Amino acid sequence: MKKTLTSQIETALFRHKLVVLMLFVITSVFFTYQATQIKLDASFTKNIPLNHSYMKTYLKHRANFGGANNILISVCDTHGDIFNAEFFNALKGVHDKLFFIPGVDRIQVKSLFSPSTRFVEVVEDGFAGGPVIPADFQPSEEGLGVVKSNIEKAGIVGSMIADDYSCAMVKTALLDLNPDTGEKLDTLELAQTLEQDVRQSFENENISVHIIGFTKMVGDVAKGAKGVVLFFALAIGITAIMVYIFSHSIRLTILPIFCSLVAVVWQMGMLSSLGFGLDPMSILIPFLVFAIGVSHGVQMINSVVKKVSSGLDAAAAAQASFAALLIPGGVALLSDTVGFLTLLSIDIGIIKELAITASIGVAMIILTNLVLLPILLSYTKIKANAKVGVLSEDSVFWTFIASFAKRGRARVILFITAVLFAVGFYQGQGLKIGELHAGAPALHESSRYNQDTFLITDRYAISVDYMSVIVETTADACTSFDIMSTIDRFQWEMENVPGVQSAVSLSSISKLVNAGYNEGNPKWRIIPRNQQTLVQSIAQVPSSSGLLNNDCSVMPVILFLEDHKAQTINTVVDAVKAAAVDLGSEQVKFTLASGPVGVMAATNEAVEAAQLPMMIYVYGAVIVLCLISFRSVRATLVVVLPLYVVSTLAQWLMTALDIGLTVSTLPVIALGVGIGVDYGIYILSTMSLKLNSGMKIHDAYLAALKERGSAVLITGLTLAIGVSTWFFSDLKFQVDMGILLTFMFLVNMLAAIIILPALSAFLWADDKQEKIG
Template sequence: MFIQSLENFLFRQRLLVIALFAILTAVLGYQASNIQLDASFNKNIPLKHEYMQTYVQYSEEFGGANTVYISVCDRDGDIFNPHFFDTLKKVHDQLFFIPGVNRTLVNSLYSPSTRFIEVVEDGFAGGPVIPADFQADEQGLAQVKQNIEKAGIVGRSVSDDYSCAMVSSQLLEVNPETGENLDSIALANKLEKEIRGQFEDDKISIHIIGFAKMIGDVAAGAKDVLVFFAIAIAITSLMVWFFCRSVMLTVLPIVCSLMAVIWQLGMLNTMGFGLDPMSILVPFLVFAIGVSHGVQMINSIGKRVHEGMTAKEASCASFVKLLIPGGIALLSDTVGFLTLLNIEIGIIRELAITASVGVAVIIFTNLFLMPVLASYIDFENKFKAQPEDSHDHIWRAMSSLTKPKVASVVIAITVVLYAFGFVKSQDMKIGDMQAGAPSLHADSRYNQDTFLITDRYAISTDILKVIVETKESGCTYHSVMDQIDRFQWRLENVEGVQSAVSLSSVAKVVNTGFNEGNLNWRTLPRNSTSLVQSTARIETSTGLLNRDCSVMPIILFLEDHKAETIERIVDEVKKAREEMQNDEVTFRLASGSAGVMAATNEAVEAAQIPMLWYVYGAVIALCLLSFRSVKATISVVLPLFVVSTLAQALMTSLEIGLTVSTLPVIALGVGIGVDYGIYILSTMVESLRNGHSLRTSYFNALKERGSAVLFTGLTLAIGVSTWVFSALKFQVDMGILLTFMFLVNMLGAILVLPALASFLWRKQNTAD
């Protein structure tokens, strides 16, 4: 009754409906034109995770993980020349004045906090590595080289081979000039323009890494997404034309699906959201899902025109026929995406909102507006689709899949594939699988800069900080410092830890200096007075202690940030903590870039299973409401589950780890695949309820929906397969995964679904 009333309103007030949609599209189109790319470091981390509570608590004292590193290198391999030091000073000063940089934490050879201490006849002497009266002449350069060696910063501020020097700083989350969240993309552009562009020449090379720079490079590569979007639209348009041989029916699904994307972007901007570079592919998925439903609509309209109906009659009939299955499929997608809101990582929540808003509006643009527009088309001499029975021989052959013997073979193959996929998927890693930025190709400028910095310096940019909490003035107690020292030694010997530093290890070096540099004295003094003497000269600006010496981090420099490396080290930290923690000393995970990655990996791992339960729970609930049949629900959901497992196996084979970027793909894959099954099964169940046999019912479903399902799967797979040529590695990976999901979900709907039905509807699996 409701659907009939809705049909009457839409088709009696067609001009009003079209005008309303046109106005909304114009308004939201204007809003969409103002949407900005929006990237924030904090969106990528689980702020409520235990590690991130520690990170936030101590980020002001010991720095956060959002750091920029700039390695200034001499192309001839020797930094001790006037031109290099002049450039290094300019890079330091330029970074200092870039908005969003924490100026108090800018560190280089020119920083006042970069100091050396040496043992002299009268005790200790020291000062800045680069003195205030420094002149870049032969004598001055020789003195600076000596100071660098005395300061023990070779491998940290200066590369091992003296070919490069580092300038680094923490970044603020709020831009102090605007009071708004830091625009990482704008900052990356400034780094590229004002530092690399200004100071790199034929003698000096500049290498920049850090989250902001990585996001900036991803955003720059994301511009190519528009090109691939245009290619996908062109391919889809061409394929739709071959399908229906009507220009008007080709234009309809393309225009309505693009309208859904415009509404999506406009509504996001209206709600105050930007578009994160890591979720920039979502609008294409919305377009793809829209085309999928649009093709079903034009297929239905075309068939009814061939039956002799007028354009308006065919459009009305198709609207009534497809509103329930199409609406249920889109609601399943929407609710499935909304379940991602349970994952407490900002970027995933934004992706959930972006995807669910986009899919929800397809209900209006493709199920409501499209048939209204189609009702105005004059199909005479324009619609030249193939005769109604042109594919009957194919559908009859495929309907044999409902025969018990054939179905048994299909089920057996499916079980084998699932078993293989399940075993393979158990090897899927949580986190990044490659060194460098996995979102970018290994030969990208960013990753090449990362590899150069890792190779030339003794420390890496992958830092894990274990925060040690103790009593006030804890660094004056031997028992406390010894506990820290033993904890550090244990972690230094874990595979994957490149080196480590703490107040304890530095205090041992200072104690050596107090004893004429004799290495036998490289130990912690047991006497409190001597211990105070060994730590008194170590300033809080080093990041090794707080003001009252009650908190001291142990800083671990990791060889890389691969998932297995971080997992191994974090596990060892937890074991050591259980064994060594006492009433005096508390060891807390974690800060530093690797600490953030560890927290994110654990949050992703914890969210993986619940997310699947939420997604499949939503799909199951809506299928039960729609079909009111457990059999029908099983027939739709089981193929989706098999494909999800195979997709995880594919990720393992391609060495794609489960990360913040790839976790939502599983949910997206279910959303993409559920449409095929619902459309096929809705016609099939209707035929079964009319008393037809299972084989006849499946034949009728294929005759009604088969062409559209096959066509949609192939078309969308071809469109996303072009992503393998993208400049972004994560887009290449997503292209491969989505191509797989489009095709295999389609095959699951037309092959596995009828085989399952053969066993579930045994009583109706007989001839008519």
Template sequence: MRPIENVINRLELTIFRHRVFVIILFLLMSVFLGYQATQIKLDAAFTKNIPLNHEYMQTYLKHRADFGGANNVLISVCNQEGDIFNENFFTSLKGVHDKLFFIPGVERTQVNSLFSPSTRFIEVVEDGFAGGPVVPADFVADEAGLAIVKGNIEKAGVVGRIVADNYSCAMVKAVLMENDPETGEKLDVIEIASKLENDIRQEYEKDGITVHIIGFSKMVGDVANGAKGVVTFFLIAIAITTVMVYLFSKSIALTILPIACSLIAVIWQLGLLSTMGFGLDPMSILVPFLVFAIGVSHGVQMINSIGKKVALGLKSKQAAEYAFRVLAIPGGIALLSDTVGFITLLSIDIGIIRELAIAASLGVGIIILTNLILLPVLVSFINIKAEKVKTPSKAQAAYQTNQEPALWRFMQSFSERNVAAVVLVVAAILFGLGFHYSKQLKIGELHAGAPSLHEHSRYNQDTFLITDRYAISVDYMSVIVETTANACTNPDVLKTMDSFQWKMENIAGVQSAVSLPSVMKIINSGYYEGNLKWRIISPNQYALAQALSNIPSSTGLLNNDCSVMPVILFLQDHKAETINRVVDAAKIAIAELNNDLVTFKLASGPIGVMAATNEAVEQAQTPMMIYVYGAVIILCWLSFKSIKAVVSVVVPLFIVSTLAQWLMTVLDIGLTVSTLPVIALGVGIGVDYGIYILSTMTQRLSAGDNVQQAYLAALKERGIAVLITGVTLAIGVSTWFFSDLKFQVDMGILLTFMFLVNMLAAVTILPAIAAFLWKKQK
């Protein structure tokens, strides 16, 4: 007897001799962790969504205090019945500005609108320059006051930035802090989103005034609201799974117990996360369903094994002991493969993916306890014969009479070498096509608007309105220029920045750009009656100082000592190809223009964050797959001690992973923070099918059966459970197609595909490979 089998036998004796103690222990843990689970909260933070160690993000964090972060709020107040120049509109705009200003967590020095003192105009008069706030301190919204403000708006050059091109809207902008100033704790962006909706939109959207809000916090709030629907899908999935398991087992007890044990695993997972201080991010709220699905998968295998032995005359306790003994190794190896596969996601330097990895690996590790130990122990107390249990009638009859049903005879043919050759040729062709088209898989978002939400969502409609009515885009990137103190009056520095801006403005996808030199050129021409030929960087330092005196640091175009200045690029959208094109062009320009005096650094702003995230995802893709498959290969080797077995399990998984990437290119789904983990999750879950089938096959092959006989035995022992599991999980996940969250729809499509196709690969490609690897059997 092998050492591991000896350990399993001793463990079996210990567990089943102390069944009551085992149940009491699980009950106490369930009560404690159930209470802890009730304390878990939704937890979303901007910094969790970005790779903080990426060089772009190091630049972003270094200069965030001077130029604000990428966690912005943009509120566009619009008049549906004309332009903005009426009392009702300015009263509403002032109210929105003040409400946003006093929301805890808003960086008050960076709240910007027509009512901000920093929003100023400058004009040329007979005596030189004159200027002041666009909205005077003594502003009254009557005909004369509105006329003054309209003139000031035109002089200030804020049309397209703070005021819509057609004068139908005006913008209020703000930057959010990282920590709540009142509590000192991490800023609750979901609470911010609630205040934006309830205190601003609901209060001021009336009497022809509409309020349009975008920004990371608002997007996360909308995702969190949509994520509440996940509970509904979870309940639907439980109902569907319960029906399918009952149709499989024909026993109420054998239906309730695996469902209950899988739910206990979810409760333990949530309880442990809460105990460890983790919350549940809206983007990873789908993990509990995956834990439930994996638990049901192994629970079905357990009750399948128990049901067969009970039908052959064993008592419930004997059948449960047998099921534990034969499934402990393949089930444990499969779940360890899942766990290690999920842990490999920790290699990705993005907080939200690492939290997902922790949550998923915890949940799957718990299933080893709940579905491989607790489930057979509970079943051992039930008189299953009193329930008149029936394993699937045709399959059971075949098992007892050795008469194979037509389905098993058909599937057995996949292990015959002539049919297997056809299967492998078809698989090779599909793999070749999949590999070719998977090379076209794009990194990043492929659609305009917030990719987590549908195009018709209020958030994305607000985004489209703001993009359409303003000259600037909500998708902007700040390239940071580091130089020496007081460099704002150095013509060489300013000309270098101006050259960089000119190069970037001529890149497809860049809508417009602004920097200190571009504003100083406009001011300089103002000294010469606006003559365009004087819109230049003057070589005279005194002229530059004169122009600079009209630009305060509150504009965000320079820091206090003028040693750091951004060049802000407004992009048409945040599609992956647009970001890649602009970033690549910026890198070329930076390599050309960087010198001892001026250093350009990428990048801040929302697009800077997206660019860093896309690069982090691209860099992590290949290592993650190597780690996942490396873990599966090692654990399969430890389980079967056979290269043939490893090849038989891993090759179908790799083919399906490649086909899944092909599917992503066909459906125009990019590789993002939300879709990257799905590939690892799919591999982790898909390995279960192959390990269960091959565990029976290797036993029969060792006993002297040929491949066809071994595969038929595996089908009769495990086949129906594998088929039912694959179909059940796919149906449960397919309900996500109707989610309010776009990223959940994408994940649902990919997981449905991987659940089904991994199952089909395990019952077709695996035996076909085995037919050629095990040519002769002693």
């Protein structure tokens, strides 16, 4: 049935070649136009697991306490302290400019110039206070002296003012929609606005401006991602050289590259047609599609040239090659596609988009490199004495490699493989979930964004890495001593957790105010038991402070962490969960989480939860497709087992190189498996024909190497060299992906030509062959 269907498709396509070519031309014109309409698209919500319990809490209370999509701008004096007219003019300019940028939550804009930034002091009659910067402020020596005094009274040194008085902070939260247009906030446009209208407008030799936040980080990633175009051009050049070395023909070099570029254009056009943009974090996928396309194109050229050398003309050779490669090539590409689609199981928008982008691209390759390429080759003049490959069929290298299919050497190969697997499995247990380094992990430590982050962290007492634990209770709970003391106990326990720098809540503010009412005596820094006194201690704390909602039924405890490393987050989250069980009740519930670190914690847990199911799905899909294709359990095992060994070694590599399992590295495992299976399928498809004809294992494998070996080698090297150029990227996550993909492309290729035959030597007995396929 399979042969009949293949024959029918083959006959229909090659009998109507001109019609098929015209359809390709028309489709290409349409998708080229659509591809020109695609835009970079990034949003905060795509990067978080919206259905995670932490994120449900975050979204539920975001309106009252702000979200995690914040912007922090530190304005610094480069020569001394902030108390000079030029600095205050710059600070007010930054505040006003930020206030009027579309998409900024104006209620949340906070700085020294905000009316809500107030000081309170204990005086003889009780309390006195007012805005830190008076309404009649003038940046004179007297006016600056008043502001400095008010800053100290307000207790904002370390939070809004740098510890050494060299900087002042302006911060805000961002909306999901642009209020001017009603459309989704354009993150990249906002990042550019912050750079041009804020940093460049106010930064000079005396004033420096430092901006951090998700939006600015994504903007810097998008800026670095433009360098991908250079890497793409470099990859095309490297690929062209490698294909020419293999084919020894300019014409045969151009055709697979052209067809692979068509696949990329179709991919971009299809994404645009479906309403998707291209996220900076998935901008690398078109390159992978191009590389995968070329690898399959090399297999087609290899087959056509060898059939021409055997006596067929180009048209007959192309038709025969199409028939021979439709099943193995189709199964390999379907394995790639299904492997990518397994990423849809991960409940994070950016990974789902990556899965869709990659799957569409590979689906396009099925048409361009398995259909369009052989049709174009049928019109190509190919000399009867043409040769392909980097090694001749009589090379001693193939004879040496083929010896791995003999049981003597196979035992050694399998023993070494078992040792490597055991060590890799053990070492891979140390793989950490989440970020392992300070700063934005997508960018290098030396990047402007991370340098801004380090400056803010160094000069301010509070960390930019904070998590809000939401305390849900009854209305007017802040007037209850029992509830407030429970929150205070929880805060005290959290302040003593390793990794927590400091904490703040309404209960801690209440204690400070109560002491103030008692002449500032630290002995009175307690929560008042008397309800009227308790009400007095929290009466001056507005809901805009972010410490309570309007009816005081929700009060966050804000934990400032030393960093956002995976170990720190895990330690704090575990402590919060334990304390929530110990101190929580029907009246008081401590729920995780809001704030930037709350989002990271949810993302880490989503990645950890998705790791095993994703691997099961991707390997399950590969196993099913191999069983359908080869109809043999043994054949499936010799293809899949080497892949699993390489995946295990890749986790060891990540542990050794201190690369955490994150949103950007998790998909690499599926990508590596999906693409790595191609080598084994192509080798085994040829090997199976020889076995079915009665050849022994060693002879069948040697024949497969002579026919497919050079193509497999050049494919693995081309893919690996192409992604190895990513080592020089401005984006740290691209460097990490480049390292992992280079490893997986190379080692999967080696595993296919070394471990596969060694397994075959023991799974098949020469005197009792099993039919394959």
